[in-house]
Amino acid sequence: MRISVPVQDAQPFTKVSPKHRRQLVSTLLVHIRGALARGPHSVAELLVGLSPQEAGALAHVVQIMIDAGETVTMGHGVYTAVPWTPTNRRVETDPVQDLVLSAIALIRPPTAERIALWLALPRRTVSTALNTAEAYGIIIYNSKNTHYRFASAEIAKLYRGGAAGRVFADVSPKPLD
Known part of the structure; x- marks a missing residue:
């Protein structure tokens, strides 16, 4: 598997506007959920087909999904979906x-x-x-x-x-x- 690296620099995720940030998160949630619905994927596999801007936001979105308990690492950069909690916010308890x-x-x-x-x-x-x-x-x-x-x-x-x-x-x- 090869990923082509673009020549131009992408704006870091933390520097984009809040509206664009929400769009990136939404797009990546769909991308990651779709991939993980088919089975465990490595981070490298999740990067395939992403724009530089989306690739820069990937770690942030994966962390949101981990914090929410929606995704879990299997080790060695491989992630899988947790089937019983479809959420995209931190799971809190009371x-x-x-x-x-x-x-x-x-x-x-x-x-x-x-x-x-x-x-x-x-x-x-x-x-x-x-x-x-x-x-x-x-x-x-x-x-x-x-x-x-x-x-x-x-x-x-x-x-x-x-x-x-x-x-x-x-x-x-x-x-x-």
Whole structure:
């Protein structure tokens, strides 16, 4: 495999306008996701067919995908897609949010008051977590009976089923001892 190096200099990724930067990131996300959907690829393979400007942004976009948990290195410059997390932002966690959502799956009837009592959390904390989940469309509030439910059967199944039967990849940056 050979890559031709252009004679002209490309403007560094950090120096391009924010609008152009967003376009580059969007283009590369599509390029990388398409390649990784076909199987693991080395960085050299990902560079093939890219303009100098896109090549200069490749490392930045791959890092976004690694930080998001969407892509993981297999070593020796080879990357693969992590099949269970299609996202392009850093994966963040909120244990309180996770507990509240899990409580909806376990408590009958799932009301804010019962969840707060069961988790021994302040009602305000539980309400904030419930409002956030509702805003994201994960849960739905029924004002008639003050119960919460998951927005879809698939989401409910994930929370009720736990981690059993799911596929996870080790995305730890360091080897585990």
